[in-house]
Amino acid sequence: MPVSRAELISVPMYANVFLLTTSQGRLLVDTGTVVHAPRFLRLLRSFRPDALLVTHAHPDHAGSAFLAARAGLSVLAHPLEHPALLGQVHDLPYPAGRPGVGRLVSRAHPKVPASALRAALPGQDVLGWEVVHLPGHTAGQIGLRRGGVLIAADAVVGSADGAHLPRAAYNHDHAQALATLKTVAINTPPRDLARPRRSPDPRAGAGPRGAGRGLMDESRWLTEGNAPPSIHHRLLTFYGFTSWVRRRPVR
Structure with missing residues (x-):
């Protein structure tokens, strides 16, 4: 059965946050960056999800996951992403060629408590969506598939x-x-893919265009895009703000 627009809503917070609704419940997918924490808090209160699924641990997708945990939600992710979400490792690949800066950015983000983390495994059903393992960008990256739609993360x-x-x-x-x-x-198959509405992203400049262009000609992709150029090309400042969101309670 196709997924209707009411069942899948995307909200750009640098990376997209997806609001998924089925008869089994409401699922949030990803959180955007910690810079969008106030907006994410409003989303938690208005959407009232049953759980949060994080496609991978990079801070543009999981930067505010700690707020969901603080609100009492389970945070689902592939077990290979748990060490980064817990702050046990800080192997952030950007900015490219500057691992020291990546580690600093990673350490600046509040982390998810172990008590809130749950495993999301390939083939598992999460509120009516099938978990799909999509390794490469990170070892434990996952997406979700249901009713002719694939949420493909990065x-x-x-x-x-x-x-x-x-x-x-x-x-x-x-x-x-x-x-x-x-x-x-x-x-x-092509009918199972949704075209991205994504602005040019500096991160995408060196991918192998051949495979992607063929898919773009034949298919429609739903990815983590959808953010306008002003967001994609903006340098995000984490310092000071992260200490503010660490102190801010969830009401």
Whole structure:
């Protein structure tokens, strides 16, 4: 059965936050950056989700996951992403070639308490959506599939010149990321893909255009895009703000 617009709503907070509604409950997918924490708090109060699923632990997708945990929600993620969400590792691949800055940015983000984390495993049903493993960008990246829609996270990014992989420097394993993209293309018919409405992203400049462009010609992708250029090309400041959101209670 196709997914209706009322059942899937996307809200850009740098990366998209997805609001998924089924007869089984309400699921939030990703949180956007911690810079969007006040807006994410409002979303938690208005949407009243039953759980949060994080596609991967990068701070543009999981920056406010701690707020969901603080509100009493379970935070679902692939077990390979748990160490980063807990703050046990800080292997952030951006800015490219500056691992020290990446570690600093990672450490600046509040983390998810272990008591809130739950495993989301490939093939698992989460409130009516199937968990799909999409490794490469990170080892434990996951997406969700249901009723002719695939939420692909950073397995593929879209821009004005086509759909393609993130830059190799931003992928944990670029060869695996390419293999994942090919697997999705083979196993997911065109009607199961949704076209991205994503603005050009500096991170996407070095992906292999060939595979992505072919998919773009034949299919429609739903990815983590949808943010306007003013957000995609803005440098985000984490310091000071992160200490404010650490102190702010969830009401």
